[in-house]
Amino acid sequence: MIKNALLSIKKSIGKTILLIVLMCVIANLVIAGLSIKSATTKSMEQVRTSLGSDVTLSYNMQNMMKNRDKGAAMNETVSSITLTMADQLKTLKYVKNYNYTVNVGVISDDIEPVAMNVESETTTQANDRQMPGGYNDNQPRMLDENDFTVVGNTTMENLSDFTEENYVLKSGRLLTADDEKTANCVIESNLAGDNDLSVGDTFTVIATNSDEEEISVKLTIVGIYEIETTSQMGGTMSNRQNPINQIYTGLSTAQKLNDSTANITSATYYLDDPDHIDAFKELAQSSTDIDFETYTLDANDQVYQRSIRSLENMEQFATIFLWVVVGAGSAILCLILILTMRSRFYEFGVLLSLGQAKIRIILQQFIEVLMIAIVAFTLSLGTGKMVSNVVSSMLESTQNNQNQMVMEIPDDEQNSDTQTSNETEKNTDFFNKAMQSPTDTELDVSLTSSTILQLAQITGLICLVSVVLPSIYILRLSPREILVKKEG
């Protein structure tokens, strides 16, 4: 049977070449579809992983905005996160570590803020814009009156800006849990340079509480960091919103300036695995008394959704594309094989008259198509990568254009009074990451062994379908009919 199949292939070389070319085209398109599909799936997993396994407890900004739209005053709608509330979550399953943050707007008589119109020495990529840390609504001062933001943390070890090396320590050290009861701080190198400050120097910051009383704390610099991936801020931002004017302290120092030991700005929980985010959220809702209408547990969900939107579209496109290719490919192959089989009508009659079983005739057809498919499959492994790169580039280009359009016309959520709302550090990260998402989601379209295996399976399926369907025609034949037709 294999010998006969080989002879037939060799004899009808024109048909064989036509089938090889056609199968090559189909296989290349299948590879393109499969590669894009697997790349988008991989990218979605990477996006989730890159967003980390941290979940932040913060105000539910969306609900707050809705309440504000309904006419409620900001101060009435916003509630602080209490330590009691945050502590309920830190002991839950999956939590590996946690960090509480308190942001306070302060002024200083000892140092000057880095002005907004001074261009930093750092890179100026639009996508790398850095929003400032949050600010405290409990502060009665107008935003512009505070020059600095004191960002108090339980520890700086897990802060994403430092772990992701957006901020790089230049001298001294970062604050650890051991700095909890001290007045140590870490400042940005531009701020240090402009004010001739170095590690070991001290300066005093002043906050004003709700009773208009001034609270001052003398801070000692233990570390100086440099912002690597941020640029000059937009003109509408105040000095304190400039990340250069952020001063990192221990949590207790910030709480003292905030005049509250019970409230914090946000709490971040670092989980053992990004896959446990949803389980953690469910657990938090079921086992704590936190009102999740007012507060929210955010795992960069909006950034994730925004980042994967284009990937999901691409994956959907790849799936449809695959089905269309498999369908159209099988249909075209079926048609060619039916036409070919018609010309081999007489040969089948001869084989049947010799006592060949119909199933063996079909099997010979399948072997012939499979042999051609194997050649086409091998050839397409060489060209498939090229085709999938071209297709993915086209798709990425289209998607990026769409993303740019979305970024140029931000929705309410993005441009809603960032100067007056009480966004947390995570919320600012959201904006940054959303801005970065088009480049972050670049597809790695490569031929993996699983893609090759899938291609082999799909090729086999196409061969099977395109042989079985025309074979129904053979099965209906009786050798007498064929030979009588021939004799006639």
Added chain:
Amino acid sequence: MKEDAVLAFENVGYYYKDGSRQVNILKDASYTFEKGKTYAIVGASGSGKTTSLVLAGGLDKPKQGKIIYKGEDIEKIGLTKYRRNHVSIVFQSYNLITYMNAIQNVESAMDIAGIKVPNKKQYALDILKELGLSEEESKRDIRKLSGGQQQRIAIARAMAKDVDLILCDEPTGNLDLETSQGIIQTFIQLAHVKNKCVIVVTHSKEFAQCLDVQLQINQGKLEKI
């Protein structure tokens, strides 16, 4: 059934529908064919000669009656199995597989029939040589051979299966007189030397007279002339 009987028609009937009309081709046809003899079935076009051969070759089923091969109904044997293992058919238009040369055509028939010999290619070549085809001709593109040569290949294919029953439908219809005589001699030898039963359907009275038994189809029945 006689000891030498190979094939027997037992009240075989065959008809086809022409609209609402039933056209009977064979009706209660009975006859027994024996080993070592050559048979000629003669008659006008449409008399049922080819239908008799088609039924004897298991290419179709009779509408009535039975066809018995060595005491067993061929439908019980299974028509495909019967064609594969017990009968060889030589057609007027040779019915060779065009993408194979002569040797490959013969080998292909042997493969289908499951004939096992030490050197299949040499075995095929020997049969072809016996029928007058050179090695070079046996390896040539089949479409470049003459009608007589192609018919010899078809006969070689039938011989290679080494079955007791050989059926031939107008085997000399497309051949010149000299070639036809050579083919007739081959069939006679197959029957008389190799003890085969050879049934030939032919228009040619001259050909028919060379064979041992002449039959005709009269009102749907097989009758000895």
